[in-house]
Structures are given as C-alpha cells and as structure tokens.
Amino acid sequence: MNKDKPIIEVNDLKKVFKIHISGDGFAGKVKSLFQRKYKLITAVNAINFSVRRGEFVGYVGENGAGKSTTIKMLTGILVPTSGTAKINGMIPYENRKKNAEKIGVVFGQRTQLWWDLPVRESFDLLRIIFRVSRPLYDRQMEKLEKALDLKPLLDIPVRKLSLGQRMRCDITASLIHNPPVLFLDEPTIGLDVLAKESIRNFLAEMNREEGTTIILTTHDMNDIEHLCKRLIILDEGRIIFDDETAVLKKNFIHEKQIEVEFYEDDTVITEVPGITVIREEGCKKWLKHDNNISGIGDVISVLATRFKIKDISVKEPSVESIIRNIYDNRIALPPVTYQNSLSA
Ligand SMILES: Nc1ncnc2c1ncn2[C@@H]1O[C@H](COP(=O)(O)OP(=O)(O)OP(=O)(O)O)[C@@H](O)[C@H]1O
Ligand SMILES: [Mg+2]
Numbered sequence: 576m577n578k579d580k581p582i583i584e585v586n587d588l589k590k591v592f593k594i595h596i597s598g599d600g601f602a603g604k605v606k607s608l609f610q611r612k613y614k615l616i617t618a619v620n621a622i623n624f625s626v627r628r629g630e631f632v633g634y635v636g637e638n639g640a641g642k643s644t645t646i647k648m649l650t651g652i653l654v655p656t657s658g659t660a661k662i663n664g665m666i667p668y669e670n671r672k673k674n675a676e677k678i679g680v681v682f683g684q685r686t687q688l689w690w691d692l693p694v695r696e697s698f699d700l701l702r703i704i705f706r707v708s709r710p711l712y713d714r715q716m717e718k719l720e721k722a723l724d725l726k727p728l729l730d731i732p733v734r735k736l737s738l739g740q741r742m743r744c745d746i747t748a749s750l751i752h753n754p755p756v757l758f759l760d761e762p763t764i765g766l767d768v769l770a771k772e773s774i775r776n777f778l779a780e781m782n783r784e785e786g787t788t789i790i791l792t793t794h795d796m797n798d799i800e801h802l803c804k805r806l807i808i809l810d811e812g813r814i815i816f817d818d819e820t821a822v823l824k825k826n827f828i829h830e831k832q833i834e835v836e837f838y839e840d841d842t843v844i845t846e847v848p849g850i851t852v853i854r855e856e857g858c859k860k861w862l863k864h865d866n867n868i869s870g871i872g873d874v875i876s877v878l879a880t881r882f883k884i885k886d887i888s889v890k891e892p893s894v895e896s897i898i899r900n901i902y903d904n905r906i907a908l909p910p911v912t913y914q915n916s917l918s919a
Contacts, residue, residue: 581625587658618644620812633803679749683761705752739770836886
C-alpha cells in the first residue's frame with residue numbers, strides 16, 4: 576500500500592440545499608402551498624483537499640460553516656450537488672454499503688446505538704451488520720474494552736448511560752469493523768474535562784499505533800492543539816486555511832489570557848516580558864500573554880517567584896475568534912473571546 580497516496584480526495588465538492596420558504600400568516604401559508612418559493616443555501620462551496628493515510632486532521636469552522644455537510648458527503652449519507660469525493664478510490668455516495676465497511680463514523684449529537692438495548696447487544700448487532708467474524712470481533716473488543724474502560728458499561732441499556740459513557744460506546748461502535756478511516760463529528764461535545772481527556776488519549780493512541788486516518792470536527796481548541804497536526808478551517812462553505820496547526824498557532828494564536836488571583840490586592844505587575852495587564856478587580860487580574868515574546872511556562876514561573884499567587888488559569892482563544900481573525904485581517908488578533916482552560 577502506498578502510504579503517500581491520498582486516502583481521501585475531495586475535488587470541487589459542492590452541496591446546495593433547496594429550502595421551501597413558507598409565507599407569513601395563515602393566508603401566506605395557504606398561498607405558499609400553491610406558489611412554492613425556494614431559497615438556495617450553499618452549505619459547501621466547491622472545496623478541494625486530500626488527506627494521506629495516517630493523518631489526523633481537524634475540520635473546524637463556525638456553526639453552519641458546512642462541516643457536517645462535508646462529513647455526510649464523505650460518508651455517503653448525502654449526495655453532492657457537484658464535484659467529487661473519494662475514499663480509498665471509492666465514491667461514498669455511490670457505494671454506500673461498501674464504503675461503510677471501510678469507514679467509521681461518530682456524530683456526537685446522535686447515537687448509532689439502540690436506545691433500549693444493553694450496550695453489549697448493540698455491539699453484537701453491529702458485528703452482524705458489518706459481517707465481522709467472531710474471532711476478529713473478540714480481538715477488537717478486547718482492545719477497545721481495555722482502552723475505553725467499557726467493562727462496567729456493557730450490560731447497561733444505552734438510554735441510561737451518561738453522555739461521556741455513551742460517547743465511549745459510540746466510538747467503540749464505529750470501530751467494531753476496524754476501519755482505516757474514522758470521521759468524528761463533535762465527539763467531545765458537552766463532555767466534562769476528564770471525559771474529554773480520556774477520549775483524546777484514546778484517539779491519539781489509535782492514530783499513532785494503528786495508523787488510523789482521522790477527520791475530527793470540533794469547536795474545542797484543546798482538541799485541536801492536542802490531536803490535530805493539520806487543520807482545515809471552513810468559513811461559509813469555503814476553505815480559508817489548510818495547513819499544519821503549528822502554522823496557525825505561530826501566526827494566529829499567539830495570544831492567551833491569564834487570569835490570576837493574588838493574595839494581596841495591591842500587587843503591581845511590571846516588566847514581565849510578553850505580559851500586558853488588561854483588567855484588575857481587587858486581588859484578581861486579567862493578563863494578556865503574547866507567545867511571540869515569551870513562553871507561557873516562563874511567564875508563570877516568573878509570576879510565581881515574584882508574587883504570592885492564590886489561583887491561576889490560562890485561557891485559549893476560541894476557534895471562532897481565530898477564524899474571525901484569519902478572515903478579517905490575517906495578522907493581528909481582534910479582541911478575542913476566550914474558552915477555558917489549562918487542561919480541558
Ligand atoms: N438537510 C438540510 N437542509 C437544508 N439546509 C441544511 C441541511 N443541512 C444543513 N443545512 C444548512 O447548511 C449549512 C451548513 O450546515 P452544517 O450542518 O454542515 O454546518 P456545521 O458546520 O456542521 O455547523 P455546526 O457547527 O453548527 O454543527 C447551514 O446553513 C445549515 O442550515
Ligand atoms: Mg455540524
């Protein structure tokens with residue numbers, strides 16, 4: 576197998592939705608039954624990219640940017656308006672069944688498990704659907720059970736699982752047939768810090784050890800920083816960035832916000848390289864840190880040696896503010912909105 580040959584190829588891929596607009600009020604609604612009016616929405620606008628075997632790609636953008644629509648075309652759920660997508664040389668929407676055998680999909684917003692069945696039975700049904708032999712299934716399940724700590728969950732009906740538990744089971748379900756490509760559409764949505772971390776660790780290991788190609792959609796900057804070497808950013812259906820995450824970090828994510836609580840409220844911060852005080856309130860201060868001037872670790876250790884600190888946290892700029900930044904001026908960060916945090 577040629578490792579450098581793209582496993583995913585997307586050419587001028589476009590999806591236009593036609594939506595019926597109904598009139599206002601009762602009369603308008605009746606009228607629109609006879610005179611149908613439509614609006615066209617270009618969800619994905621002639622995009623091009625390719626992904627090599629073993630890559631871990633972040634696919635991000637604001638709400639409505641077209642991420643899920645792209646994933647649906649790549650997984651064969653939607654047929655494009657024009658252009659082509661190929662997975663492993665196969666057109667997914669023309670060979671839906673065959674393609675399904677070669678890919679795994681998780682939609683964080685929706686489960687693919689049977690609500691009332693115990694987890695174990697859902698997995699077994701999927702084994703039959705994907706025609707996975709018993710020995711292969713047992714081997715794969717043994718691995719997944721250990722990695723995702725599934726044992727305590729197997730006999731519980733899906734509807735009784737917490738969100739984090741359900742997500743671990745959904746990820747397992749997508750991997751029962753050991754696919755070489757995995758699409759994850761917001762797998763960490765709504766999860767707490769620990770649940771996010773365990774899923775992140777698992778995905779990183781799978782990509783590293785098994786060489787699984789992963790496309791991950793997320794709104795969480797920490798997911799991207801920890802997992803995705805490459806990033807594709809979508810804005811209103813168009814790709815506005817496709818490069819290494821490091822390039823984005825260097826050019827667009829050089830600012831972080833530090834929130835510090837000191838023991839004394841008359842603490843004066845001067846001459847810490849890369850630090851500007853943006854707000855003060857009693858013992859609390861909000862600082863802006865520029866990574867192009869100093870490392871965040873150095874700054875924290877300077878602060879900790881010079882002052883008595885009660886609490887400190889670092890906040891990353893949100894994906895949305897980075898996108899706005901790329902789009903608006905491609906250099907300086909605008910006033911950003913921050914998402915938590917050091918370890919989330
Ligand atoms: N089945 C559909 N019919 C009509 N319009 C749709 C349909 N699916 C998506 N759209 C529209 O296409 C655009 C892109 O939607 P999509 O779900 O791909 O966005 P997204 O990037 O996944 O957003 P989010 O971050 O909110 O999940 C939106 O304007 C959405 O309203
Ligand atoms: Mg979506």
